[in-house]
Amino acid sequence: MNTKKKQGSRNTGVYVFFAIGSIVMIFPFVWMFLTSFKTVAESMQIPPDILPHQWALDSFKDALASLPFGALYKNTILLIVWRVICAVAFSSMAGYAFAKLKFKGKNLLFGVVLVQMMLPSQIFIIPQYQMLAKLGLTNSIFALVFPGLVSAFGTFFLRQAYMGIPDEISEAAYLDGCNQWQTFVKVMVPLTTSSMAALAVFTAVFAYGDLMWPLIANTDLKMMTLSSGLATLRGQFSTNFPVLMAGSLLAMIPMVVLYLFFQKQFIEGVAMTGGK
Amino acid sequence: MAKTTSVSKSTKHGRSESMWGYIMVAPTIIGLLVLNMYPFIDTLKLSFTKTKPFGLYKFNGITNYITMFTSAEFWRANWNTIYFCILTVPLGVFLALVVAVMLNKKIKGQTAFRAIFFLPMVVAPAAVTMVWRWMFNTEYGIINTILGNSVNWVTNPNLVIITCSIIAIWSSIGYDAVLLLSGLQNISKSYYEAASLDGATKIQQFFHITLPMVSPTLFVVMIMRLMSSLKVYDLIYMMVEESNPALTSAQSLMYLFYRESFVAGNKGYGSAIVIWTVLLIGLVTAVQFWGQKKWVNYEV
Numbered sequence: 071m072n073t074k075k076k077q078g079s080r081n082t083g084v085y086v087f088f089a090i091g092s093i094v095m096i097f098p099f100v101w102m103f104l105t106s107f108k109t110v111a112e113s114m115q116i117p118p119d120i121l122p123h124q125w126a127l128d129s130f131k132d133a134l135a136s137l138p139f140g141a142l143y144k145n146t147i148l149l150i151v152w153r154v155i156c157a158v159a160f161s162s163m164a165g166y167a168f169a170k171l172k173f174k175g176k177n178l179l180f181g182v183v184l185v186q187m188m189l190p191s192q193i194f195i196i197p198q199y200q201m202l203a204k205l206g207l208t209n210s211i212f213a214l215v216f217p218g219l220v221s222a223f224g225t226f227f228l229r230q231a232y233m234g235i236p237d238e239i240s241e242a243a244y245l246d247g248c249n250q251w252q253t254f255v256k257v258m259v260p261l262t263t264s265s266m267a268a269l270a271v272f273t274a275v276f277a278y279g280d281l282m283w284p285l286i287a288n289t290d291l292k293m294m295t296l297s298s299g300l301a302t303l304r305g306q307f308s309t310n311f312p313v314l315m316a317g318s319l320l321a322m323i324p325m326v327v328l329y330l331f332f333q334k335q336f337i338e339g340v341a342m343t344g345g346k
Numbered sequence: 347m348a349k350t351t352s353v354s355k356s357t358k359h360g361r362s363e364s365m366w367g368y369i370m371v372a373p374t375i376i377g378l379l380v381l382n383m384y385p386f387i388d389t390l391k392l393s394f395t396k397t398k399p400f401g402l403y404k405f406n407g408i409t410n411y412i413t414m415f416t417s418a419e420f421w422r423a424n425w426n427t428i429y430f431c432i433l434t435v436p437l438g439v440f441l442a443l444v445v446a447v448m449l450n451k452k453i454k455g456q457t458a459f460r461a462i463f464f465l466p467m468v469v470a471p472a473a474v475t476m477v478w479r480w481m482f483n484t485e486y487g488i489i490n491t492i493l494g495n496s497v498n499w500v501t502n503p504n505l506v507i508i509t510c511s512i513i514a515i516w517s518s519i520g521y522d523a524v525l526l527l528s529g530l531q532n533i534s535k536s537y538y539e540a541a542s543l544d545g546a547t548k549i550q551q552f553f554h555i556t557l558p559m560v561s562p563t564l565f566v567v568m569i570m571r572l573m574s575s576l577k578v579y580d581l582i583y584m585m586v587e588e589s590n591p592a593l594t595s596a597q598s599l600m601y602l603f604y605r606e607s608f609v610a611g612n613k614g615y616g617s618a619i620v621i622w623t624v625l626l627i628g629l630v631t632a633v634q635f636w637g638q639k640k641w642v643n644y645e646v
Contacts, residue, residue, distance in 0.1 A: 084448055088459045091445065094516070095462050099469075101488060102477040114486045164374035172360065173367030179375055186382045190577055190627060192600055193620050196392060196613050197385035220377030250366035279470045281580040282600075286608050300472040301584065308587075311480045318473035329468040333461045336468060341524045 106130065106315040113312050129312035130320070136306055136313075139320055141292045142299045148211050149284075149295055150274045153218040157273045158266050160220050165228030166254050170240055180229075186222035192282070199286055213287040214295065218277065224269050227343060231265035232258065264342070271339030278325055296321040393617035403614065410618035420619070422594055423602040424626075426507055430598060431575040433511035434518075439568050441515065442522030447556065449523060450530045460527070463520030471517065475584035478513045500585060503595030510585055510596065514578070522567050529563025530556070558643040565642045569634055576627050579604065599623045 105113055106129050107122040133139075167173070168180050198217055202208050207216075235258065243253040259266075284298040291302065300321050307313045329336050393410055395403040414420050449460055466474055481488050482499035490496055499509045537555045546554065557564075579600035586596040588609075597605070599619060607616025 081451075081453060084451055084453055087448055088453075088455070092459065092462045095465060095520070098474075098477045098481060098516075099465070101481060105480065116486065117491055118486070118488065160373045160377065163370040167367045167370035171363050171367035171370070173364035176367065179371055182375060182378055182383065186378050189382070189386060190573075190624055192577065192579075192603065193389050193624050194382050194385035196607055196617055196620075197388035198381065199608075200388075200613075201380075201385075217381060219381060220374045222374075222378060222382070225374050250363060254366075254370070275468060279472075279580070281470075281472055281583065282604060286604075297470045297472040297580075300470070300476060304476065304584065305587065311483070311486070314476050315480065318476040322469045322473045325468050325470070326465075329461075329465070333457075337460065337464055337524055340464075340467065340521065341528050 102315045102319055105312055106319050108312050110310055110312055129310075129316040132307075132310075132313045133303065133317040133320060137299050137303055137317060138292055139299075142294060142296050142321075143324070145211065145214065145288075145293060146278060146295045146297075149214040150277045152211070152215040153277045154270045154273050156215065156219050157221040157224045158270055161224030161228045161269065162259060162262070162266065163254070164225045165230075166232050166258055168225070168229045169232035170235075170237070170258075171250070183222050183225050187226055191217065195283065195286065202287060209288045209290040209293045211293075213293075214284060216287070217283060218273070221269075221273070223343075224273070227269055228262060228265055231262045235261055264338075267335060268339035268342035271336055272343040275325075275336075275340070389617045389620060392614050393621050395614045397611060397613045397615075406614070410615045413615060414618050414622065419594055419597075420602065423597050423599045426596060427576060427578065427598045427600075429507055430511060430514070430578055431572060433508065434514045434575050435568065435571050438515040438518055439522055439564070439571055442519050442567070443526055443560075443564065445519060445523040446526035446530055447552070449527050460520075460524065463523055465520065466517040467521045471580040472584050474517055475513060475581055478509075478516075479585060482509055501590060501592050503592040506586060506590075506592040506596040510578075510582055513585070514575070514581055517581075518571065522571060525567050526560065526563055529560045533559045561642045562644060565634075565638050569631060572630060572634065573627055576623070576630065599626075 104120065104122060107125045107127070109122075109126050109128065112119070112123060164183070168176065168183075194217065199208075202213050202216060207213055239261070240253050240258060243257040244250075248256065278295075279297060280295075281297045281301065284295040285301060288294055288298070291299070294302065300317055303314060303317045392403065394405060394407060396406045396409070398404055445463055449456055449463075479500060482490075484490060484496055484498050484501070487499070489499070497505065499505055533556065537559070538551060541551050541555060577600050578598045582596055582598050582601050583604070586593055586601075588605075590596070600623065603616050603619045603623065606612045606619060
């Protein structure tokens, strides 16, 4: 009886901790939402009212008028989709070869992968930009995807996944008459679904949040991503916070909705790729 | 006879195996050579040149490095970056550990709480910073309204890094907690049962079981957080625009790199800054790996 009571009071402490923590974590988003429906005058009212008086949509209209949100969504989605496809496909192939196949120079080539993984991506940015500029390919979807065409981290991560699969499985497939490519596509790839999903989530979240590269590569407003578009909006409406909140809300909603549906996959994906 | 066949078959197998090996690593290796290896060497080369109009460069020896090491703005950016790390890494990782320990308890709604703390991770830093900028606004921000004063969170040169650090900790706490939680879940319950039988208090258990057992994960999280904090850019960029009087007191090394390379167009000088930053990250990481022997416990 006594221990049960003690257990109960300890849990109360935990719940109080989480109640306060949750408010701190969620309040900024709530405040963003509420501010976006206020008028400018209302947002500057002292003391502020919590709820907007009449849920005005003017800020959303202003945000939509100054940023081509349709294009921003499209560019961001294409950036994410291409980066995910490239990272998962090329990293799977290379990860499998590094884990399971024997060929001369394998260690040297894997060393190349490891070195690139250690170096921060910023050290590549200036020449990457210059290559694009020379080819006249800035302000394009290709420019956005460009630095993420291949992934050293993804190769390393999927190599780890393939290392965990016993050799007997690929040998059995080989004896059944599959060639190397068939063994890879039909037998091995399906075995790494959870690792591929984790890499996809990691790549998508990073591509969506990335700011420096989109700002540099695509300066044309129509070719920007949601992140770099928001940075532009900040310059245009430096003190009109309802418009800035409306813009931020529009930029974050698609990802948050995806997150609400695939919360488990998001968190586990990131936990798996953790350490990067 | 049978033996010969088997040998020839296995060499054929081997030949096709190595052929497939090269084919399958080719896209990645070619990509890395073009997208990373060449740019790395090029950045190194650029750091010894002066940018001229029409994409031309002139070799100018170590001038960029001399300019850099004698620039007050550069040293200020170093200090800003390190100060940001000091403010965010220890406190952020500690709070994440507290959250992880709490999440590891068997309570109702554990999944929901985990999802809530993790939320900032899936929102673009640009959007996150925007709302904090509004909340930290001097005249109309909700934080000053609650505190009942008018602190210049964003424009006071002495405060702006602290403001950015608060946002950084808030953003990363859930991510770090999720990583630490997976470390905590690997600790066998039997250690705690044995300790309880010996009469150890919860606090003793935390310091003698939890902390040593989770220390390898803690080390990984700290290294990762430190490396990404040394590269901080987006948060400060969104918080402090060019016209902000606190710009030099807030700009990190990567922000300075961005401004020099892509706003001012000094790609040679910008390259020197990024080379320096990479060396700094390497140095700090090496110190961490050397220091880990003192506190990380790998004997599980």
